Amino acid sequence: MITVKDLHKTFGDNEVLKGIDCEIEPSEVVCVIGPSGSGKSTFLRCLNMLEPVTGGEVIVDGYNLNDPKTDINMVRTEVGMVFQQFNLFPHKKVIENLMLAPQKVRKISDDEAHERCLKLLEKVGLADKADQYPQSLSGGQQQRVAIARALAMEPKMMLFDEPTSALDPELVGEVLEVMKQLANEGMTMFVVTHEMGFAREVGDRVLFMDEGVIVEEGVPDQIFSNPQSERTKEFLNKIL
Amino acid sequence: MIGRFNWAGVIDFLPQLMTGLYYTLLISIVGLVIGFILGGIFGLGRIAQSKVISSISVVYIEIIRGTPVLVQAIWIYYALPLIIGTELGSVTAGIIVIALNSGAYIAEIVRGAVQSIDKGQMEAGRSLGLNHGQTMRYIIWPQAFKRMIPPLGNQFIISIKDTSLLSVILVPELIFQGRLIAANHFNAVEIYTTVAVFYLAITLTLSFVLQRMERRLET
Numbered sequence: 534m535i536t537v538k539d540l541h542k543t544f545g546d547n548e549v550l551k552g553i554d555c556e557i558e559p560s561e562v563v564c565v566i567g568p569s570g571s572g573k574s575t576f577l578r579c580l581n582m583l584e585p586v587t588g589g590e591v592i593v594d595g596y597n598l599n600d601p602k603t604d605i606n607m608v609r610t611e612v613g614m615v616f617q618q619f620n621l622f623p624h625k626k627v628i629e630n631l632m633l634a635p636q637k638v639r640k641i642s643d644d645e646a647h648e649r650c651l652k653l654l655e656k657v658g659l660a661d662k663a664d665q666y667p668q669s670l671s672g673g674q675q676q677r678v679a680i681a682r683a684l685a686m687e688p689k690m691m692l693f694d695e696p697t698s699a700l701d702p703e704l705v706g707e708v709l710e711v712m713k714q715l716a717n718e719g720m721t722m723f724v725v726t727h728e729m730g731f732a733r734e735v736g737d738r739v740l741f742m743d744e745g746v747i748v749e750e751g752v753p754d755q756i757f758s759n760p761q762s763e764r765t766k767e768f769l770n771k772i773l
Numbered sequence: 774m775i776g777r778f779n780w781a782g783v784i785d786f787l788p789q790l791m792t793g794l795y796y797t798l799l800i801s802i803v804g805l806v807i808g809f810i811l812g813g814i815f816g817l818g819r820i821a822q823s824k825v826i827s828s829i830s831v832v833y834i835e836i837i838r839g840t841p842v843l844v845q846a847i848w849i850y851y852a853l854p855l856i857i858g859t860e861l862g863s864v865t866a867g868i869i870v871i872a873l874n875s876g877a878y879i880a881e882i883v884r885g886a887v888q889s890i891d892k893g894q895m896e897a898g899r900s901l902g903l904n905h906g907q908t909m910r911y912i913i914w915p916q917a918f919k920r921m922i923p924p925l926g927n928q929f930i931i932s933i934k935d936t937s938l939l940s941v942i943l944v945p946e947l948i949f950q951g952r953l954i955a956a957n958h959f960n961a962v963e964i965y966t967t968v969a970v971f972y973l974a975i976t977l978t979l980s981f982v983l984q985r986m987e988r989r990l991e992t
Contacts, residue, residue: 581900583899583900606899606902606903607902609899609900609902610902612900613900613901614897614900616893616896616900618891618893620891620893620894620896620897621897622894622897622898622912622916623916624915624919633901633911633912634901634902634903637903637907637911638902638903638907682901683900683901686901686902
C-alpha cells in the first residue's frame with residue numbers, strides 16, 4: 534500500500550530524515566515511536582506530501598509522489614489524516630466539518646453526504662453533536678470528530694500524527710478506543726504515538742525512530758520485551 | 774455668543790448640502806466596493822506563490838501607502854489625463870482615488886487576516902483532498918473575513934473622511950458645497966458645524982452597522 538525508499542528530508546541545513554525504507558501492507562497497523570525531534574511526524578507528513586520530499590521515493594497506492602504528474606489531491610482523498618491539534622474547521626458545525634470534502638471533492642449530493650456523515654458520527658459516538666460547533670466539544674470529542682471527518686472521504690488508509698498528545702489524560706481512552714475499532718475493521722493505519730499501550734496492543738508492527746532513521750522495527754512484543762538496539766532500550770527505559 | 778449665529782438659516786442650505794452628501798456617499802460607496810475588490814486581489818496576491826504576482830502587489834501597496842491621498846488625487850485628476858490623453862470627470866477621478874487608496878490598505882488587512890489563520894487549517898483542508906483554491910474559499914476565507922471586520926471598519930471610516938480632500942479636485946461633495954455656501958453667505962460657523970455633523974452621522978452609522986455584523990458572525 535505504501536512503499537518508501539531511501540526517503541530524505543531537509544529543512545534548510547537541517548537533515549531531519551536520513552534515508553528511510555519502509556513497506557506498509559494493506560490492513561496493517563504500523564506504530565511509530567521515538568523521542569521528540571526524531572523525525573517521526575515529518576516522516577508521516579511526507580506520506581501525503583504535506584511536507585515535500587527532498588530525496589528518495591514515496592509510493593502510495595501505486596502513485597509515485599515525486600512524479601510531478603501525480604495528482605496529489607487525488608492521492609490525498611485516499612489517505613485520511615488526523616492531526617495532533619485536531620484542526621477542525623471552527624466556523625462549521627460538526628456535521629459540516631465532515632460533509633465539506635465529500636461534497637466538494639467527491640461531488641456527492643447533500644443528502645447522501647449528510648446521511649453518510651451522520652452514520653460516521655454515530656460510529657464515533659457523537660451523532661448527538663452533529664449540529665454543534667467544534668468549540669463546544671471536549672478535546673476527546675473533537676479528535677473523534679476529526680477521525681470521522683477523515684473517514685468521510687472513505688480513504689484506503691489513515692495517518693495519525695500523535696492523535697492523543699494534546700488531550701487531557703482522561704480523554705485519551707475514548708480516542709484510542711475509536712482507533713482500535715478502526716484497526717479491527719481492517720483499516721490500514723500509520724500511527725505516530727507516545728501511547729505505548731496502544732502500540733503494543735493494536736500495532737502489527739512497531740518502528741522505533743531516532744535522529745532521522747528507523748533504528749529498529751518488529752512486532753510489538755519483540756520491540757517492547759526484547760529490544761535489540763541500545764538506543765531502543767534506553768528510550769523504553771525512560772518512558773516505561 | 775451662540776445667539777449671534779443664525780442656526781435656523783441652515784435649513785435654507787440643506788438641499789445644497791444634501792447634494793454634497795450625495796456625492797460623498799456615492800464616492801465612498803463605489804470607491805470602497807472597488808477598493809475591497811482590489812484589496813482582496815492584491816492582498817491574496819501578496820501572499821501568492823508566484824514571485825511576479827507578489828511583487829506587483831507589493832509595488833502597488835507601497836506606492837499608495839507611501840504617498841499622500843491629496844497628492845494621489847491631484848495626480849490622477851491633473852496629471853493622469855495628460856498621460857492617457859482623455860479628460861477624467863472629477864467624480865470619476867474621485868472614485869478612482871478612493872478605490873486605489875483604500876485598496877492598498879485593505880490588501881494589507883486581507884493579508885494579515887489570512888495569515889493569522891492557523892496553518893493547521895490549510896493542512897486539514899489539503900489533507901482531505903481539497904485543492905488550494907477550495908481550501909482558501911471554504912475554510913480560510915470565511916474565518917479570515919470575520920477577523921477583517923474591525924480593521925475594515927476602521928479603513929472605511931478613514932476613506933469616507935478622505936473624500937473631503939477631493940474638494941481640491943472639484944468634486945461637489947460635502948465640504949466643497951459647504952465652502953461655497955460659507956463664502957457667499959458668511960455663515961462659516963453654522964455651515965461648517967453642520968458639515969461636520971453630517972460626516973459624524975455617516976461614520977457613526979457605519980460603526981453601528983459593523984458592530985452588529987461582527988456580533989452576528991460571532992457564533
